[in-house]
Amino acid sequence: MSAAEEVVTEAPAVEAVPKRAMTLGLGTSLVVLAALVIGPLFVKNFIIFQMTQILYLGLAVLALNILTGGSGQFSLGQSAFYAVGAYTSAVLMEYAGMNYVLTLPIAAVICFAFGFIFGQPALRLSGVYLALATFALAVAMPQLLKLHFVEHWTGGVQGLVVTKPDAPFGLPMSQDMWLYYFTLVITIGIYIASINLLRSRSGRAFMAIRDNEIAASAMGINVALYKTLAFGVSAAITGVAGGLGAIAVQFVAPDSFTINLAIQLFLGMVVGGVGWLPGSIVGSAFIIFVPNIAESISKGLSGAVFGVLLFLVIFLVPHGARQVAMIAQQLLGKLKKN
Amino acid sequence: MPASRWTAAFGAAVAAFVFTSGTALAQKKYDTGATDTEIKVGHIVPYSGPASAYGIIGKTEEAFFKMINDNGGINGRKIKFISYDDAYSPPKAVEQVRKLVESDEVLVVFNPLGTPSNTAIQKYLNSKKVPQLFVATGATKWNDPQHFPWTIGWQPSYQSEGRIYAKYLMKEKPDAKVAVLYQNDDFGKDYLKGLKDGFGAKASMIVAEESYEISEPTIDNHIVKLKASGADVLISITTPKFAAQTIKKMAEIDWKALQIVANVSTSVGAVMRPAGFENGQGVLSAHYAKDAGDAQWHDDPGIKKFLAFLDKYYPDADRHNSQVIYGYGAAQTLTKMLEMCGDDLTRANIMKQAASLKDFATDTLLPGIKMNTSATDFAPIEQLQMMRFKGEKWDMFGDVISGEVGH
Numbered sequence: 005m006s007a008a009e010e011v012v013t014e015a016p017a018v019e020a021v022p023k024r025a026m027t028l029g030l031g032t033s034l035v036v037l038a039a040l041v042i043g044p045l046f047v048k049n050f051i052i053f054q055m056t057q058i059l060y061l062g063l064a065v066l067a068l069n070i071l072t073g074g075s076g077q078f079s080l081g082q083s084a085f086y087a088v089g090a091y092t093s094a095v096l097m098e099y100a101g102m103n104y105v106l107t108l109p110i111a112a113v114i115c116f117a118f119g120f121i122f123g124q125p126a127l128r129l130s131g132v133y134l135a136l137a138t139f140a141l142a143v144a145m146p147q148l149l150k151l152h153f154v155e156h157w158t159g160g161v162q163g164l165v166v167t168k169p170d171a172p173f174g175l176p177m178s179q180d181m182w183l184y185y186f187t188l189v190i191t192i193g194i195y196i197a198s199i200n201l202l203r204s205r206s207g208r209a210f211m212a213i214r215d216n217e218i219a220a221s222a223m224g225i226n227v228a229l230y231k232t233l234a235f236g237v238s239a240a241i242t243g244v245a246g247g248l249g250a251i252a253v254q255f256v257a258p259d260s261f262t263i264n265l266a267i268q269l270f271l272g273m274v275v276g277g278v279g280w281l282p283g284s285i286v287g288s289a290f291i292i293f294v295p296n297i298a299e300s301i302s303k304g305l306s307g308a309v310f311g312v313l314l315f316l317v318i319f320l321v322p323h324g325a326r327q328v329a330m331i332a333q334q335l336l337g338k339l340k341k342n
Numbered sequence: 343m344p345a346s347r348w349t350a351a352f353g354a355a356v357a358a359f360v361f362t363s364g365t366a367l368a369q370k371k372y373d374t375g376a377t378d379t380e381i382k383v384g385h386i387v388p389y390s391g392p393a394s395a396y397g398i399i400g401k402t403e404e405a406f407f408k409m410i411n412d413n414g415g416i417n418g419r420k421i422k423f424i425s426y427d428d429a430y431s432p433p434k435a436v437e438q439v440r441k442l443v444e445s446d447e448v449l450v451v452f453n454p455l456g457t458p459s460n461t462a463i464q465k466y467l468n469s470k471k472v473p474q475l476f477v478a479t480g481a482t483k484w485n486d487p488q489h490f491p492w493t494i495g496w497q498p499s500y501q502s503e504g505r506i507y508a509k510y511l512m513k514e515k516p517d518a519k520v521a522v523l524y525q526n527d528d529f530g531k532d533y534l535k536g537l538k539d540g541f542g543a544k545a546s547m548i549v550a551e552e553s554y555e556i557s558e559p560t561i562d563n564h565i566v567k568l569k570a571s572g573a574d575v576l577i578s579i580t581t582p583k584f585a586a587q588t589i590k591k592m593a594e595i596d597w598k599a600l601q602i603v604a605n606v607s608t609s610v611g612a613v614m615r616p617a618g619f620e621n622g623q624g625v626l627s628a629h630y631a632k633d634a635g636d637a638q639w640h641d642d643p644g645i646k647k648f649l650a651f652l653d654k655y656y657p658d659a660d661r662h663n664s665q666v667i668y669g670y671g672a673a674q675t676l677t678k679m680l681e682m683c684g685d686d687l688t689r690a691n692i693m694k695q696a697a698s699l700k701d702f703a704t705d706t707l708l709p710g711i712k713m714n715t716s717a718t719d720f721a722p723i724e725q726l727q728m729m730r731f732k733g734e735k736w737d738m739f740g741d742v743i744s745g746e747v748g749h
Binding site for chain 2 (some may be wrong): 043048049050051053054057147150153160161162163165170247254255256257259260262294299303304306307
């Protein structure tokens with residue numbers, strides 16, 4: 005059996021998701037959007053802060069979803085890109101006095117370059133080997149941030165405190181609420197752009213590579229280019245998420261970006277449904293709220309409780325939120341018929 | 343005329359009444375989180391993750407407040423201790439502290455642990471004017487009432503400890519040639535600064551400095567280099583693994599210098615035993631709390647109270663674990679401070695009382711060590727006593743030394 009045959013017969017790493025199944029219907033989207041816009045008006049600042057967290061972590065999960073669900077490449081190193089984005093924003097705001105809005109595109113560009121460069125080894129590795137390579141990146145990142153020659157900028161272990169922006173134009177809303185809407189606009193923008201990307205020629209190329217690399221290259225797709233491009237795009241979006249996270253939390257430190265974060269993002273993607281972009285928000289809500297629920301059940305055994313809850317989710321709905329949404333849709337369809 | 347005298351008398355009576363009722367009102371003042379029956383205290387500590395060993399502190403404090411409540415509470419008010427897990431992650435710490443302040447509506451945030459987590463929440467708590475009381479970290483920056491009037495430290499800072507070693511050496515060994523090995527991070531640098539400030543004009547006593555990174559597998563080459571400097575004192579500002587390596591390597595290369603090891607690395611189990619007891623004889627350090635496992639304190643009234651507390655409220659605690667002693671001492675400090683607040687449980691008064699501790703000693707502090715704070719001094723414990731490793735344990739010796747960091 006030749007090497008090529010081996011690759012061909014190997015089952016695809018990620019189940020093929022047709023691109024139509026990647027999004028929500030228009031009606032549902034509008035309902036969700038309305039809830040996201042109106043929701044914060046009725047809740048406490050703390051809840052708004054948590055909703056902001058869901059949005060920017062949702063972005064990071066979305067980025068991983070494009071990489072894994074779209075182009076079929078695994079990554080456990082998303083926390084590294086997230087850290088680079090967060091530090092870029094924090095350093096530019098605190099040392100260069102730059103406006104927080106401007107730091108985000110810069111974070112995106114730097115992370116894109118970083119991801120694109122890191123995508124190079126991805127060309128030689130696939131599946132679990134790629135996951136391991138990116139894992140190494142995630143493990144190294146917190147230590148790299150403490151290195152001597154960057155310490156002056158990153159603040160070493162002490163980290164950097166970031167000033168939280170006020171609402172502009174004298175708008176009568178709290179800092180938290182402003183930041184929420186700001187994050188919401190960026191999230192929606194990136195969400196729409198991502199859907200368009202996956203529906204475009206490049207998106208089809210990603211998915212062709214995911215489904216069968218050899219067939220894709222036979223059809224004239226530049227596999228090397230698109231694989232690294234997927235890494236770049238994913239890193240750029242993660243970088244923006246990191247920047248938003250730094251502004252919302254008002255602090256960056258190496259301890260914020262450990263391998264734990266990368267695993268959480270991976271978890272969020274699986275729970276939300278691999279390849280289903282709206283699931284990113286559900287996955288992000290899962291990684292924020294479920295640990296808190298676990299802690300309220302048992303403080304000493306919070307890890308075990310979390311494990312049980314996660315197991316239940318994976319056991320009952322292996323395709324995550326996507327499956328739940330589909331079941332709901334079917335039920336709704338039946339109701340309409342009756 | 344009589345009429346006007348009447349009016350005057352009546353007026354005086356009314357005034358007196360208003361005045362007394364006014365003070366009565368002033369006596370009972372509350373901010374969010376305090377009522378006639380309850381005081382809500384917020385707390386975060388890593389119960390999970392890599393630093394979860396510190397979770398013991400939270401459990402001890404919870405048990406301590408249960409004891410306080412069973413004994414009638416503080417001035418008739420029960421303590422509601424709400425403790426969350428931050429997993430030693432700064433973003434999680436921010437989320438949990440915001441939950442405590444905005445959702446649980448606690449009066450104060452007490453004894454949050456870790457320099458990164460405390461840095462992450464400091465700005466938020468100060469802008470909300472919520473007391474960040476008795477933080478569980480050794481960094482010196484918590485003593486900054488001018489910029490952060492709502493944040494106060496507790497344990498001796500690394501700089502205080504550094505100063506104490508300098509003071510000790512200048513007195514006992516004025517012609518010493520000192521070599522310093524330090525960890526290249528905030529902990530090591532804070533310490534080194536204290537040491538140099540302590541030596542002051544005699545900083546030339548330090549003949550060699552070497553720093554190492556936590557990522558280095560071994561620090562043997564640094565020890566060899568320091569030996570070559572001809573120093574006869576080594577100050578080892580190291581974390582446990584490296585402290586043990588240092589003690590061992592010094593014995594191996596037969597470097598007979600007097601060694602002082604940082605207080606964080608004085609664990610018998612984690613440092614002295616792996617380094618070999620025979621290699622660690624005569625090593626010096628300093629401490630501020632009693633060791634419940636040490637026979638010399640068995641008849642000490644404070645330790646007796648501590649052990650009685652553990653028997654009743656936290657029977658499965660390890661009596662030798664220094665975290666248990668720590669949690670007990672911190673919780674006792676908060677209790678004392680809340681007692682001092684009386685019925686004025688406003689956040690402003692809490693900071694005022696926290697800054698008015700006078701010669702207060704918990705059951706767990708070494709005899710002679712007292713907490714003192716003032717409007718310009720937000721560092722409660724600033725004294726330590728020297729100790730020497732002998733046999734398989736540490737012996738305290740000499741007087742209590744103050745390492746006060748001036749401003």
